Amino acid sequence: MKQQQTYPGLLEDKNGGLTDIGRIVMDARVFGLIKPDATCAGWTLGSLQSLIEKVHREWDKYGNIPSQLPDELRARHEAEYNAAIERARKSGWDPDLDLSDEQ
Secondary structure (H helix, E strand, C coil), X not given: CCCCCECCCCCCCHHHHCCHHHHHHHHHXXXXXXXXXXXXXXXXHHHHHXXXXXXXXXXXXXXXXXXXXXXXHHHHHHHHHHHHHHHHHHCCCCHHHHHHHHC
16 A cells, blocks of 8 residues: 655755745645644645645635735735745755746
8 A cells, every 4th residue: 555645844845845835834824724833744635735725715815915915914924934935045945046947
């Protein structure tokens, strides 16, 4: 029987968590869907899919635009993403290289 894949957790994710799933985890923290220190380490893809749906419903309320968030949520969002960028840079992430990979 094939073992289910699990998410390594926000702090163990590549690029400091600046991945599609990492962003979902950070957004779930911003919206209070999980605890502020939750990393989702060990979560299965099924559990993450449920979280993705909840996060999308929350973003729909604000047009998927961070600047449309209420002040408290916008401040949490900024703090989450600033921390992720700092983690990513410490691990050697270069945003310019990521941009050149997409072209």
